[in-house]
Amino acid sequence: MNTNNSPSAHVHRDDEAQKMGMWFFLFTELLLFGGLFLVYSIYRFKNPDAFAHGAKELNVVLGAINTIVLLTSSLTAALSITAIQKGQKKLALGLVLFTIFCALIFLVNKYFEWGHKFEIGIYPGSDLLRAIPRGEALFFVLYYFMTGLHAIHVIVGAIILGFMARYIQTGLINSDYYVLLENGALYWHLVDLIWIFLFPLLYLIH
Amino acid sequence: MGENVQHLSFLQDNGGKKGILAWITTTDHKRIGLLYFYSLTVFFLMGVVLGILMRLELMNPGKDLVEPQTYNSLFTLHGVIMIFLFVIPGIPAVFGNIALPLLLGARDVAFPKLNLLSWYLYILGALMALSTLLFGNAPDTGWTFYAPYSVRTGTNVTMAVLAAFILGFSSILTGLNFIVTIHRMRAPGMTWFRMPLFSWALYATAWIQLLATPVVGITLLMIAVERMLGIGLFDPSLGGDPILYQHLFWIYSHPAVYIMILPGMGVISEMIPVFARRRIFGYKAIAYSSLAIAFIGYFVWGHHMFTSGMSGPARVIFSLLTFLVAVPSAIKVFNWVATLYGGSIDLKPPLLYALGFIFLFLIGGLTGLVNGALAADVHIHDTYFVVGHFHYVMFGGTGFAFFAALHYWFPKVYGKMYNVKHATRAFWVLFTGFNILYFPMLVVGMMGMPRRYYDYLPQFHIPNLISTFGSWIVVSGLIYMIVVLIQGYRKGTPAGKNPWGGLTLDWQTDSPPITENFVELPIVTEGPYEYK
Numbered sequence: 001m002n003t004n005n006s007p008s009a010h011v012h013r014d015d016e017a018q019k020m021g022m023w024f025f026l027f028t029e030l031l032l033f034g035g036l037f038l039v040y041s042i043y044r045f046k047n048p049d050a051f052a053h054g055a056k057e058l059n060v061v062l063g064a065i066n067t068i069v070l071l072t073s074s075l076t077a078a079l080s081i082t083a084i085q086k087g088q089k090k091l092a093l094g095l096v097l098f099t100i101f102c103a104l105i106f107l108v109n110k111y112f113e114w115g116h117k118f119e120i121g122i123y124p125g126s127d128l129l130r131a132i133p134r135g136e137a138l139f140f141v142l143y144y145f146m147t148g149l150h151a152i153h154v155i156v157g158a159i160i161l162g163f164m165a166r167y168i169q170t171g172l173i174n175s176d177y178y179v180l181l182e183n184g185a186l187y188w189h190l191v192d193l194i195w196i197f198l199f200p201l202l203y204l205i206h
Numbered sequence: 207m208g209e210n211v212q213h214l215s216f217l218q219d220n221g222g223k224k225g226i227l228a229w230i231t232t233t234d235h236k237r238i239g240l241l242y243f244y245s246l247t248v249f250f251l252m253g254v255v256l257g258i259l260m261r262l263e264l265m266n267p268g269k270d271l272v273e274p275q276t277y278n279s280l281f282t283l284h285g286v287i288m289i290f291l292f293v294i295p296g297i298p299a300v301f302g303n304i305a306l307p308l309l310l311g312a313r314d315v316a317f318p319k320l321n322l323l324s325w326y327l328y329i330l331g332a333l334m335a336l337s338t339l340l341f342g343n344a345p346d347t348g349w350t351f352y353a354p355y356s357v358r359t360g361t362n363v364t365m366a367v368l369a370a371f372i373l374g375f376s377s378i379l380t381g382l383n384f385i386v387t388i389h390r391m392r393a394p395g396m397t398w399f400r401m402p403l404f405s406w407a408l409y410a411t412a413w414i415q416l417l418a419t420p421v422v423g424i425t426l427l428m429i430a431v432e433r434m435l436g437i438g439l440f441d442p443s444l445g446g447d448p449i450l451y452q453h454l455f456w457i458y459s460h461p462a463v464y465i466m467i468l469p470g471m472g473v474i475s476e477m478i479p480v481f482a483r484r485r486i487f488g489y490k491a492i493a494y495s496s497l498a499i500a501f502i503g504y505f506v507w508g509h510h511m512f513t514s515g516m517s518g519p520a521r522v523i524f525s526l527l528t529f530l531v532a533v534p535s536a537i538k539v540f541n542w543v544a545t546l547y548g549g550s551i552d553l554k555p556p557l558l559y560a561l562g563f564i565f566l567f568l569i570g571g572l573t574g575l576v577n578g579a580l581a582a583d584v585h586i587h588d589t590y591f592v593v594g595h596f597h598y599v600m601f602g603g604t605g606f607a608f609f610a611a612l613h614y615w616f617p618k619v620y621g622k623m624y625n626v627k628h629a630t631r632a633f634w635v636l637f638t639g640f641n642i643l644y645f646p647m648l649v650v651g652m653m654g655m656p657r658r659y660y661d662y663l664p665q666f667h668i669p670n671l672i673s674t675f676g677s678w679i680v681v682s683g684l685i686y687m688i689v690v691l692i693q694g695y696r697k698g699t700p701a702g703k704n705p706w707g708g709l710t711l712d713w714q715t716d717s718p719p720i721t722e723n724f725v726e727l728p729i730v731t732e733g734p735y736e737y738k
Binding site: 014016017020021024025027028029030031032033034035036038039042043046047124125129134135137138141145 | 316317320378382383385386389390391416417418419420421423424425428431435436437438439444445446447450454
């Protein structure tokens with residue numbers, strides 16, 4: 001009797017498929033933001049001066065700090081995979097936690113940045129935004145929409161990494177089975193990648 | 207154990223859970239397929255009821271039944287329900303789920319839990335969409351949610367677009383699951399060109415689901431955000447561009463048309479060789495044409511906007527591409543007909559529906575070319591000709607393919623055979639009623655009757671009367687079909703493993719299949735339609 005023939009005893013594991021699925025999911029995320037990038041480029045093309053003027057209002061320093069924070073966090077996410085491959089559980093856990101910490105720094109920065117904009121009356125539907133030229137208002141609307149959607153992805157990414165940290169602790173993720181961590185890190189890299197495009201588009205091009 | 211082991215069918219095997227829990231927490235692809243099937247049927251029938259109400263209103267000129275505003279909500283919700291809840295998920299979610307792993311010789315899809323999540327998202331989206339019937343004012347924008355009206359109307363558009371967003375997410379996850387399943391789960395020996403053609407169609411469809419849906423997702427999100435925050439992304443009075451909305455919407459929604467029709471074509475490709483007892487003619491041509499349709503389908507969206515403001519060269523290019531996308535569809539039709547030629551044809555209900563599909567799709571496809579021609583489109587844009595055209599494609603095409611698949615895999619899923627004689631009669635009622643319902647729309651559209659009005663000029667009366675009469679025959683046909691199938695489920699004779707004489711792997715396992723499909727994974731040594 002071979003228990004493998006019994007369907008209920010069948011266990012299916014295919015790391016390659018898991019990673020493939022994650023990559024396909026990332027395609028859809030790219031296209032989701034792709035729609036916004038398209039809208040951004042068309043409105044930028046229509047209102048070049050207003051967009052340039054709007055971009056001057058944004059805080060390049062805060063944006064640059066956040067860029068560095070995210071790039072660093074991507075590095076630590078990638079390092080955590082190498083660590084778990086080598087069986088260094090504690091190091092892997094520390095690196096994942098550091099990545100989550102970076103996500104929090106990013107969000108706190110974002111909070112101050114947005115908070116300041118709200119104070120000076122730049123937020124969707126505000127009187128100021130109704131009064132300024134339409135092109136400039138569109139810039140800020142897109143600024144909030146794009147960075148807002150990105151911030152949601154940061155939060156989701158941090159939650160995913162939180163699960164990864166837990167799984168490393170419980171040993172579900174180990175030196176033999178780490179595709180979950182790879183996928184979690186892939187998602188985090190996407191969050192990073194989107195920001196790499198958002199930063200110059202919104203903050204740097206004048 | 208060993209050879210004597212009794213394997214439970216998936217219908218009986220509750221996996222140690224009880225009652226409804228054994229269904230709504232299942233990860234078995236066949237059970238999830240049935241969950242989709244039952245919920246889809248309910249929504250389809252709701253859509254039918256809304257459609258019938260519209261036809262009743264249009265029976266005579268002037269107000270017959272409902273207020274103009276109610277009529278606007280009727281065609282909006284009829285569209286939303288039929289498109290997002292029935293036609294788009296339709297064949298992939300039901301028959302893709304049930305048949306794909308069986309056809310590939312796999313135990314399940316690649317991500318069974320994700321598969322169940324897709325169904326939950328589908329139900330969530332459906333409930334959100336249907337809630338607009340009960341709470342607030344039902345949306346009145348048409349299923350396309352064109353800006354700026356969708357931004358300004360006081361009706362419950364926000365809920366409807368968020369519902370469509372969630373439904374899109376469900377569709378993406380199904381597509382993702384199928385692509386990975388096809389890449390990774392094929393039985394030993396099943397090369398790409400030994401795959402049944404339904405899998406090829408699902409593969410092409412899944413790529414569209416994956417790559418096009420996010421664009422409409424973000425677009426609908428923009429509508430929702432615009433409504434909630436009063437910002438001006440598409441509203442021209444706030445600096446937005448309404449034409450941009452149309453572009454973004456159709457960048458998804460035209461490829462989505464191929465999400466709707468490609469799986470139907472796959473179903474037909476599966477049936478024709480089985481009931482003609484003949485090797486399929488042009489296997490590779492059919493497989494590649496699915497990919498070609500999926501690919502070219504991305505670049506034709508502009509043909510929805512010939513009259514809404516686009517440069518001359520852009521219109522010519524979109525028109526040309528529209529004609530090009532018809533070529534692979536025609537390749538399929540020619541190959542089906544060539545397969546039938548010289549075969550020993552067994553005119554069972556599934557084949558009847560398949561032939562009905564070919565006939566109706568031919569009309570739908572060719573009238574599509576009339577719309578795609580620039581000069582003609584200026585005249586027939588927004589008329590009933592367009593309504594007739596897409597009902598021939600969506601209902602006559604996808605709908606009939608859905609019924610074909612239903613009659614084809616019914617004995618496999620339930621292990622019982624319905625009454626073939628009555629099923630055949632139901633087909634003829636449905637087929638006749640269909641043409642009486644929709645053909646007059648093509649005529650009255652050519653005469654100039656615009657779509658989306660609750661009223662019309664007296665000269666359009668006769669065709670509308672005939673059309674409404676046809677809608678009653680269609681409903682009778684549907685009821686007839688459903689009764690025959692329910693009777694088959696309750697009292698049908700045992701169907702056996704392979705009632706149709708199919709050679710694909712789905713027919714080699716039990717009916718109904720056991721949990722995880724095969725006792726031992728099959729080894730494939732030849733193509734799927736090698737009739738000798």
